[in-house]
Each structure stands twice: as structure tokens, then as C-alpha cells.
Amino acid sequence: MEFALSEAQRQMQDSLRSALTRACPLARVRDVADRGLARDDAVWAVVCELGVPALLVPEAHGGLGLSLLDAAIAAEELGRRAAPVPFLGSAVLATIALREAASAEQQAQWLPRIATGEAVVGVALCEALAGAGAGVQLRDERLHGSSCFVIDAAQAEAYLLAAADGSLYLVSAEAPGLHRVPLLSIDATRPLSELHLDGVVAQRLPGSDARTLRRLRDAAWVINAADTLGAGWAMIDQSVAFAHDRKQFGRAIGTFQAVKHMCAEMASELEITRAIVWYAAHAFDEKPEVLSLYAAHAKALLGDAGQFVARTATEVHGGMGITDDLGLHHWYKRIGLNRQLYGGPGWARRIAAVEQGWARI
Amino acid sequence: MDLRLNSKHEKLLERVRAFLVEHGHRSVPTIPGERPGPRLLAWQKLLLEHGYAGRTVPRDYGGYGAEPDVMEQHLITEEFTRAGVALGIGNQGISMLVPTLLELGTEEQKHAYIPATLRGDLVWCQGYSEPGAGSDLASLQTRGVEDGEDIVVNGQKIWTSTAHEADMIFCLVRTEPDAPKHAGISYLLFSMKSPGVTIRPLKTMTGRAEFNEVFFTDVRVPRHQIVGQRGDGWKVANATLKHERGYLANPGLLTQRYAELTRLLQDEGVDDPVLLDRLMQLQGRVLAQQCHGMRLLTCAERREDPGLAGLITKLQGCEVRHQLAILATDALEESGLLVAGSPHARANGLWQERAMFDLGLIIGGGTAQIQKNIIAERGLGMPREPKAAV
Ligand SMILES: Cc1cc2nc3c(=O)[nH]c(=O)nc-3n(C[C@H](O)[C@H](O)[C@H](O)COP(=O)(O)OP(=O)(O)OC[C@H]3O[C@@H](n4cnc5c(N)ncnc54)[C@H](O)[C@@H]3O)c2cc1C
Numbered sequence: 001m002e003f004a005l006s007e008a009q010r011q012m013q014d015s016l017r018s019a020l021t022r023a024c025p026l027a028r029v030r031d032v033a034d035r036g037l038a039r040d041d042a043v044w045a046v047v048c049e050l051g052v053p054a055l056l057v058p059e060a061h062g063g064l065g066l067s068l069l070d071a072a073i074a075a076e077e078l079g080r081r082a083a084p085v086p087f088l089g090s091a092v093l094a095t096i097a098l099r100e101a102a103s104a105e106q107q108a109q110w111l112p113r114i115a116t117g118e119a120v121v122g123v124a125l126c127e128a129l130a131g132a133g134a135g136v137q138l139r140d141e142r143l144h145g146s147s148c149f150v151i152d153a154a155q156a157e158a159y160l161l162a163a164a165d166g167s168l169y170l171v172s173a174e175a176p177g178l179h180r181v182p183l184l185s186i187d188a189t190r191p192l193s194e195l196h197l198d199g200v201v202a203q204r205l206p207g208s209d210a211r212t213l214r215r216l217r218d219a220a221w222v223i224n225a226a227d228t229l230g231a232g233w234a235m236i237d238q239s240v241a242f243a244h245d246r247k248q249f250g251r252a253i254g255t256f257q258a259v260k261h262m263c264a265e266m267a268s269e270l271e272i273t274r275a276i277v278w279y280a281a282h283a284f285d286e287k288p289e290v291l292s293l294y295a296a297h298a299k300a301l302l303g304d305a306g307q308f309v310a311r312t313a314t315e316v317h318g319g320m321g322i323t324d325d326l327g328l329h330h331w332y333k334r335i336g337l338n339r340q341l342y343g344g345p346g347w348a349r350r351i352a353a354v355e356q357g358w359a360r361i
Numbered sequence: 362m363d364l365r366l367n368s369k370h371e372k373l374l375e376r377v378r379a380f381l382v383e384h385g386h387r388s389v390p391t392i393p394g395e396r397p398g399p400r401l402l403a404w405q406k407l408l409l410e411h412g413y414a415g416r417t418v419p420r421d422y423g424g425y426g427a428e429p430d431v432m433e434q435h436l437i438t439e440e441f442t443r444a445g446v447a448l449g450i451g452n453q454g455i456s457m458l459v460p461t462l463l464e465l466g467t468e469e470q471k472h473a474y475i476p477a478t479l480r481g482d483l484v485w486c487q488g489y490s491e492p493g494a495g496s497d498l499a500s501l502q503t504r505g506v507e508d509g510e511d512i513v514v515n516g517q518k519i520w521t522s523t524a525h526e527a528d529m530i531f532c533l534v535r536t537e538p539d540a541p542k543h544a545g546i547s548y549l550l551f552s553m554k555s556p557g558v559t560i561r562p563l564k565t566m567t568g569r570a571e572f573n574e575v576f577f578t579d580v581r582v583p584r585h586q587i588v589g590q591r592g593d594g595w596k597v598a599n600a601t602l603k604h605e606r607g608y609l610a611n612p613g614l615l616t617q618r619y620a621e622l623t624r625l626l627q628d629e630g631v632d633d634p635v636l637l638d639r640l641m642q643l644q645g646r647v648l649a650q651q652c653h654g655m656r657l658l659t660c661a662e663r664r665e666d667p668g669l670a671g672l673i674t675k676l677q678g679c680e681v682r683h684q685l686a687i688l689a690t691d692a693l694e695e696s697g698l699l700v701a702g703s704p705h706a707r708a709n710g711l712w713q714e715r716a717m718f719d720l721g722l723i724i725g726g727g728t729a730q731i732q733k734n735i736i737a738e739r740g741l742g743m744p745r746e747p748k749a750a751v
Contacts, residue, residue, distance in 0.1 A: 001370070001432060002363045003655035004663075069362060240741050254743045257734070263741055264733035268673040275652035276645075282362045297645035304642075349641035358637055 003275070009073055016077040019046055024081040026327045032084040033188035033330065038154030040084045047083065048117030053091040058099060061111035068092075068219055068284035072226035072277060079230030079338075082330045084189040088223050089123035089152030090114055093216050094160045097168050100215065101207035106170065110158070122156035122173070124149075124195055128164055129217050129342055136161050136169070142177075142199040143169060149341065153180060153193035161195070161202070166210035169202040176200070187337035189330065215284070217342060218291050221299035222280045224338040228306035229277055231331045231338070232270045235313035238328065239263055242317055253316075262312050269305045276301065296352040303345035306335040364655075366436075373433055377440045380411055390447040393718070394571040396526045397450050397481040405449045405481045413437055414449040415479040418459065423476025431661045435654075442613035453522065454478040454485030457601045458531050465589045465597055470550070474529075486524040486553070488532035488575060489598065491517060496731050498533075499542045499595060503577065505534035505549065507584070512536065512549065514557075514580040520725070524573040525562050527553050531601070537592050546594035551582040566717045568700075602727065612647075612654035615678065618685045619647045625708065631692050639688050646681045650674075669740035676732040679723045686716035 005013065023046040032040050047053070055071050057063020064070075071092055078087055095114055098107055113119035124147035127135025136145035147161055159178075161169045171178060177198040185192045205212075240263055243254030253259050280294035310332040314321035321328055339345065353359040366374065389401040397405065408414035409425065416434060418424020427433070441448045449455075459478055462471055477483035494501040503516025514534055524530070529552055537545030553560070557580040562570035589597040626640065653674065660667040689712035690697035700710035723729050737743040 001366055001655070001659070003652070003659040004362070006362070236741075240743060243743060251747060252744050255746050257746065260737035260743050261730070261733045263743060264736035267669060267741055268676055268733075268736055271669055272646075272653055272673055272677045273649050274670075275656040276649040278362065278656075279652040282364070286362075286364070294648065297641075297648055300641070301645045301649055346638060349638055349645070352641050352644065353637055358640070359632075359634070 003278075005069075005073065005278075009070060012070065013073050013077065016050060016052075016074060017080070019050055020077055020081040020083060024083050026330075029082050029084060029189060029330050030327060036188070036191075037084070038191055039086060043083055044085045044117065047078075047085050047087075052078075052087065053095075053117045054115035056092060056095045056099070057111050057115040061107060061115060063095075063111065063115040067281070068222060069278060069281040071219075072222055072281040075223045075226035076230035079227035079232075079334060080234045082189050082231060082234070082334045086120050086152035086155070086190075088190075088220060088227075089150075089160075090120045090156070092219055092223050093123045093125070093151075094121035096219055097160055097205060097208065097212060097216060101168060101205040101209075101212045103206050106203065106205065110170075119158070120152055120156045121170075122153035122159040122193070123151050124153075124159055124161040125213070125216060125220075126150075126342065128162035128166065128213055131164070133164055136163055136197055138163060138167070138169070138202070138204075140199075141201075143171060143197045143202045144199060146194060146196045148192075148194045149183070150180075150193045150195050151190065151341075153195070154182065154191050159195060160205075161197075162213055162216075166208060166213035168205040168208035168212060170205065171197070171200050171202045185337065186333040189334055190337060214292065215288075218280075218295035219284060220342050221295040221348065222277065222284065224341060225273070225277050225298040225302035226281070228302040228335050228338045229270065229274060231334045232266070232302075232306050232309040235309055235328065235331050235335075236263065236266045236270065239266070239313045239316040242320075246318075259316060262316055266309045266312050270309055273298070273301045273305055292355050293352055296348040296355065299343070300345040300348040300352070303339040303348070306339055310335045366432075370432055370436060374436055374440065377413070377437055380413070381440065381444045381446055385444055385446045388446040391451045394523050394526065394569060396484055401450060402481050404447070405479075408449040409479060413441070414455075415459075418463065418475060418479060422463075422471050423479050431658055435658050438611070439613050442611075442617045445617065450481045452484065453487045454483065454529075457487065458485050461531075461597060461601045462588065464600055467585070467588075469585065470588065474550070483529060484523065484527045486521050486527035486530050486573075486575075487601070488518040488521055488524075488530045490520045492519050495520075496728055498598070499546070501533055501535060501546065503532070503534045504538070505536040505547060505582070507536070508581075510584055511581040512547070512584060512587075514549070514551075514577045514582055516577050518575040518577075520563075520572045521575045522572045524553065524560050524575050525570065529553060530575070531588070533594050533598055536594075540592065543595045544592055546598070547591045548588040548594035548597040549582050550586045550588060551580065555580050555582070557581075565721065567714050571718075571721075612650045612678065615647045615650055615681055615685070618682060619644060622685050622689050625689055625712075626692055629692060629707075633692075636688070636692050639691075643681060643685055643688060646677075646684075650677060650681065653677075669736065672732070672736045672740045675727065676729055676736070679719065680729070683716065683719040683723060686712050686719055690716055 024043045028040045028043055051064055052074050054063040055066045055074060059065040098110055126149040127147055135147050136143045156173050158173055159171050177200040179196040181194045183192040183194055243259050244252055246253045277298050280298040283291040283294050314328060314332060320326045387404055389404050405414060412425035412427055415424035416427045417429045420426035455478060459475055462475055489498055491501050505512040505514050529550060532549045533546050534549055535545050536547040557578040559576040561574045563572050563574060564570050657667050693707050696705055696707050699706035738745055
């Protein structure tokens with residue numbers, strides 16, 4: 001048994017980390033936030049060059065054919081730099097949906113272009129995952145309704161939408177009857193949109209069903225958790241560095257035990273979750289029977305640990321912590337989105353309880 | 362990530378399972394603070410013969426003599442825990458002193474003490490803490506003064522678990538009063554029946570006397586009873602503490618406690634959504650620690666230093682263990698107040714007792730606050746506190 005990243009995975013982690021440290025300094029994040037851009041093109045170019053959108057695309061379609069654990073490693077590094085690029089929607093969820101439920105033509109049409117980063121596919125799952133009955137329905141072979149909190153939408157060529165029964169549909173972003181409304185959320189690094197559909201021509205992914213939708217949810221939970229792991233560690237590292245530099249009462253504030261314990265608690269609460277994120281990601285490919293349980297717990301644990309780290313790291317910085325100048329708030333907000341999207345910790349735990357027969361939805 | 366077992370480990374697992382089916386019913390748990398009785402001694406003997414106790418201790422010292430293999434040890438612990446079967450005697454002699462002697466003891470010390478300790482015939486207590494030296498252990502004042510071939514010990518220890526039942530003590534004494542605080546300590550082994558040893562039990566909040574005060578008046582200990590070099594006791598003690606912290610944060614035990622807790626909630630028909638959410642929170646933490654344990658296991662196999670990941674386990678493990686007991690007592694509502702022997706008591710008052718006992722584990726073996734100091738300073742490289750002006 002080996003419970004660790006492989007040598008290749010460690011190398012990928014290192015090269016992503018150093019490339020993103022160079023390519024995605026705070027200035028890039030701030031620029032995207034201030035100008036309300038969908039993504040940073042320079043960072044996106046680096047990410048594509050490193051093969052990030054190709055990770056989950058099968059080799060037959062020009063991808064790397066790797067596992068969700070590899071995608072989670074990438075997510076951690078993107079979170080660490082709060083990288084303003086599409087990832088979860090296009091490179092993870094749309095890719096998995098196409099891989100697992102699309103026809104050969106649909107795969108051939110989209111997967112090679114997703115892998116290079118040429119095409120981005122937005123993803124609309126919120127209503128279907130909440131089981132709320134809202135969202136989109138197919139009538140007369142066309143989609144009607146609306147979907148909120150759509151991710152990776154701003155520069156998408158197409159959207160993947162889920163109906164309540166788990167059926168997945170692809171629609172062109174140019175299709176008549178489709179109307180996109182940008183939403184303004186706290187996290188400027190991954191903008192959200194709303195889609196309105198009034199009789200839009202749609203292609204069903206023929207193999208899609210409730211099980212596909214569950215796997216998409218679980219994959220999203222794992223990737224959100226991994227993103228928080230990276231973003232949280234970035235906040236801790238910055239806090240520790242600040243505690244060395246900042247002096248009050250004639251000494252570095254890091255010598256004050258109250259400050260030290262804030263940092264120790266952040267590190268302890270966050271690092272204890274790393275292994276379950278790995279395990280849940282591994283389960284996606286190797287142990288599907290326990291995936292939902294572990295993904296739900298990973299999402300809930302990181303939702304809570306992330307929130308704790310985000311506020312505590314801000315506190316360590318004193319007044320500076322809440323300034324736009326320092327920019328730490330971009331990570332606070334990134335962690336906030338990871339926590340809320342596709343259900344907060346309480347909802348994820350409820351799903352875990354349902355999985356084990358402890359509760360009904 | 363490769364979670365498959367190799368064929369050697371698969372075979373071991375089969376043997377362990379067969380053993381548990383055949384012999385599991387004979388297992389006897391260790392009761393903290395009590396000497397092992399005849400049934401527990403017999404169970405321990407069976408485990409030693411099969412290599413489920415003292416597995417990697419060389420045969421010369423009464424062990425089973427298997428090659429060290431952390432995965433094997435993990436599988437054995439996990440299977441026993443899953444089956445609810447006690448893994449033989451769990452006391453401070455076996456979990457802390459034996460590994461320390463194997464690492465740092467003389468041949469004579471190993472032969473004299475390891476076999477009898479493993480069998481359960483020799484019971485030890487840990488004499489570290491003093492009234493004036495708890496978290497600041499290195500400030501201990503119990504004196505050891507050389508006199509001919511002996512060291513003469515005077516002073517007092519406190520919180521000494523099992524001292525009232527123990528045959529021997531592994532004890533820290535200051536032998537070099539003029540050396541710097543950490544450099545003047547020696548690690549001594551001596552009999553609790555030695556003239557000049559007095560024991561006063563201390564009753565704890567559980568109502569039992571789990572630990573004691575121990576007084577030394579001119580206790581004579583031969584010099585060859587020092588482990589390691591004279592004055593090197595701090596290093597030796599730290600070897601012991603490392604073993605203690607690993608022992609206190611056994612994720613298998615958390616899994617077992619969690620399973621017991623879910624059975625309790627099922628039996629009581631608990632369906633309150635708030636309690637259920639708390640149960641799921643704890644399940645998440647238990648599963649996370651199980652995965653964390655596997656991560657550390659792989660580090661140990663590869664002889665990699667887990668760094669910060671290793672420093673957080675005692676803090677995390679003891680906290681969750683306590684929270685599991687607290688949730689059980691909450692779920693039992695008023696019945697959760699009832700202690701052993703009371704009408705209407707559930708599970709014989711076990712969960713209240715655990716909540717209190719497990720609180721002691723958060724404090725013992727290095728308090729939660731001391732763990733946080735260690736995480737911050739050693740794990741995160743934060744600056745030390747300036748020395749207080751004397
Ligand atoms: C159940 C149990 C069994 C034990 N068994 C044994 C045994 O067999 N043998 C043995 O030798 N000892 C034993 N101990 C003692 C144990 O190791 C000590 O209780 C422990 O190290 C704390 O020391 P103290 O009790 O003197 O508390 P103190 O050190 O006085 O601590 C009191 C409070 O101050 C805090 N504090 C102290 N120093 C610092 C600091 N630098 N920074 C922040 N906070 C600080 C502590 O965290 C704690 O909250 C046992 C304890 C318990 C609870």
C-alpha cells in the first residue's frame with residue numbers, strides 16, 4: 001500500500017507551483033477583479049501550456065488521460081494563487097460528463113478543443129443538484145427555463161446543463177433563445193452567470209442519468225475542497241510571514257502566543273484534511289462505491305476549515321487584513337465560493353447521512 | 362496512490378482474521394490503572410506466541426522477532442480494533458518503556474526488563490511530572506546524588522498513572538544541578554518497592570484513583586540503572602514521549618468509538634437533525650484522521666519525516682475522541698447524567714466516564730496548548746517566545 005502522491009504527481013505539483021508563482025502574482029488577480037474580466041489571458045495561456053485543461057481528457061482525444069487526483073493537485077495549486085481561470089466547469093465537470101455520457105461525435109467535437117484550452121464549456125448544475133425542481137426542462141425537443149450560478153460561462157462556446165432527472169444537455173452559447181446574465185459574486189476570480197432559455201435547441205448526452213449527475217457533484221466537491229486546501233495554505237503562509245515581520249511592543253507579533261496559536265490552529269485544522277481530499281479523489285477513479293461519502297465529507301470539512309482559516313488569517317494581519325491593498329481578501333472570497341457552491345457544509349453532511357441511511361433528503 | 366495490499370500483507374490479514382475467529386472471544390481489555398489479572402496474562406501470552414504482541418521485539422528479549430514492517434502492525438491493529446478485540450496489554454511499560462529500551466538501553470537492561478514487561482508480569486509507571494514541573498518538564502527538581510555505586514533519589518512526582526499497582530518506575534531525576542536545565546537530567550529505572558518510596562493515590566473526577574503522588578526519601582538506585590548516559594535523560598525522555606503521542610492518537614480507536622456511538626444512537630432511536638449533523642461532523646473528522654493515519658504510515662515506511670502532518674495528530678486525535686463521548690452524553694439527554702449502578706443508566710454510565718477520562722488525555726502527554734506551541738515553532742518555524750526575565 002502506498003498512500004502518497006506518485007513521483008510524477010509531485011513533479012506536476014512542483015512545476016505548476018513554480019509556474020503559477022511567476023505567472024499569477026497578486027497584480028493579475030487584482031486586475032481581473034478590478035476590471036471585471038472573465039479570466040486572465042496570460043495566466044490562462046500558462047495553464048494551458050502546462051496541460052491543465054487536458055488532465056482529464058482521454059489520450060485518444062488529445063488529452064493526458066489522468067485521474068481526478070491529478071486534477072485535485074492542479075486545483076490546489078490554482079487555489080494557492082487564486083488563479084483567475086476557468087477550471088472546475090470546463091476542464092473537470094464538462095470533461096467528465098463528455099467522457100462518461102456523450103456520444104462518439106460529441107466527444108470528438110469537444111474534447112480535443114477543451115484539452116488545448118481553445119474551447120471552454122460553461123456548466124449549469126445548481127438546480128438539478130439541489131433537487132429543487134426548478135432549472136431547465138425539455139419540451140418539444142427544446143430547453144426551457146433558467147439556471148443560476150453557472151460556472152465558467154463568460155467565455156464559453158457552449159453550456160452543459162442538467163435537468164432535474166439527471167439528463168445532461170449541450171447547448172451552443174450562440175443559440176437563439178439563450179440569454180446570459182452575469183452575476184456579481186464575492187469571488188471575482190471565478191465569475192458566475194445566470195442563463196435564461198426560451199426554447200433553445202439542445203443535444204442530450206445520450207448516456208447521462210442520475211448517476212452521472214451524482215458523479216459530477218462528487219467531483220465538484222472534491223475539486224472545491226482541493227482548491228480551498230491550496231488557498232488556505234496560501235493564507236497561512238502569508239500569516240506566518242507577516243507574524244515574523246510585523247513588530248509591536250518591541251517584538252515580532254509571531255512571538256506572542258495568541259498569534260502563534262491562531263497559526264497553529266489554522267495549520268492543524270487544514271492539514272488534517274489533506275489525506276481525505278486525496279482519498280476522495282482517488283475513490284472517484286478506483287473506489288466509486290465510497291466516493292459520495294468521502295467527497296461529501298471532504299467538501300464539508302474543507303468548507304468549515306477553509307472558513308476558519310480565511311477569517312483567522314485575516315485577523316492575524318490586523319487592520320491590514322481587511323484592506324484591498326493587502327489583497328488577502330481575494331483568497332477569503334475564493335474560499336467562500338468553494339464553501340457555498342453546490343451546497344455548503346451542512347448540505348454535504350446531509351448527503352453523507354442520506355448515503356448511509358441515517359436520513360432522507 | 363495504491364491502496365492495494367501486497368501478497369505478504371494479504372496473507373497476514375487472512376491469518377489475523379482466522380486467529381480472531383478462533384480466539385477472539387478470549388480477549389480481555391486492559392483497565393487503566395489496574396494490574397493485569399490471570400485471564401489478561403493468558404491472553405497476552407497467546408498474542409506473544411502468534412506475534413500479535415511484541416511483534417518486532419527480538420526473540421532474545423521475549424518478542425516474536427518479526428522484521429519491522431509498519432504496514433503489518435497497522436493491519437493487525439486495524440483488524441483487532443474492527444473486531445472489537447483487545448490487542449493485549451496496553452500500558453506505559455509496553456507502549457513507552459520497551460521501545461525506549463530497545464533504542465537506548467544496555468544489553469543487561471533489555472534482558473532484565475523487556476521479556477517480563479511484554480508478558481505483563483512487570484508493571485511500570487512513568488515518573489516525569491512534578492508539582493513544579495508539568496508542561497515545563499525540564500524544570501524538574503527531584504534530585505539524584507551519587508553516593509558510591511548508587512544514586513540517592515529525593516523528591517516528589519505527581520500524576521503518576523498506575524504507580525499504586527506498579528513494580529517499577531522509569532523516572533527523571535536531576536543529577537547535575539549546575540548544568541543547564543535540559544542537560545542535567547538522568548533517566549533512572551528502579552523498583553517501587555525500594556525503601557523510601559511512598560505512594561499516595563489521587564482520586565480523579567471519574568471517581569477512580571488512576572494516578573498518584575509518589576515521594577522519594579533517600580531511595581538508593583544502582584548506577585547501572587541509568588538508561589543512556591548520565592545527564593542525557595532529556596533525550597531519552599523525548600524518545601518515550603514520541604511513542605506516547607503516537608499511542609494516544611490511534612485512529613483505529615477513533616473508528617471503533619465512532620461505530621459504538623452510531624450503535625448507541627440507533628438503539629436510542631435518535632433522529633434529531635441537529636444531533637445527526639454533529640454525528641456527521643465527527644464522522645468526517647474520524648474518516649479524515651483514518652486517511653491521515655495512512656498518509657503517516659506511508660511516510661514511516663519510506664522513512665520520510667512527515668513534518669507538520671506528524672505534529673498535529675495528538676491534538677486532533679484526542680479532541681475528536683473527547684467530542685465523540687460528549688455527543689453520546691448529549692444524545693442520551695437526562696439519562697446521559699446517570700453513572701454506573703444507577704437505575705436507568707445507559708451503557709453503565711460509560712460515556713460520561715469516557716468524556717471525563719478523555720479530557721485527561723487532552724491534558725496528559727503534553728497539553729493541547731503545548732502541542733500548539735510545537736506546531737507553531739517546529740511545524741511553521743515561528744519565532745520562540747523571548748526568555749522571561751528572571
Ligand atoms: C490522565 C493523565 C495521566 C497522566 N499520567 C502521567 C504519568 O503517568 N506520568 C507523568 O509523569 N505524568 C503524567 N501526567 C501528567 C501530564 O504530563 C501533565 O499533566 C501535563 O504535562 C501538564 O502539566 P501540568 O498538569 O503541570 O499542567 P501545567 O503545565 O501547570 O499547565 C496548566 C495550564 O497551563 C498551560 N500552559 C503551561 N505552559 C504553557 C505554555 N508554555 N504555553 C501555553 N500554555 C501553557 C497548559 O496548557 C494548561 O492549560 C498525566 C496527566 C493526566 C491528565
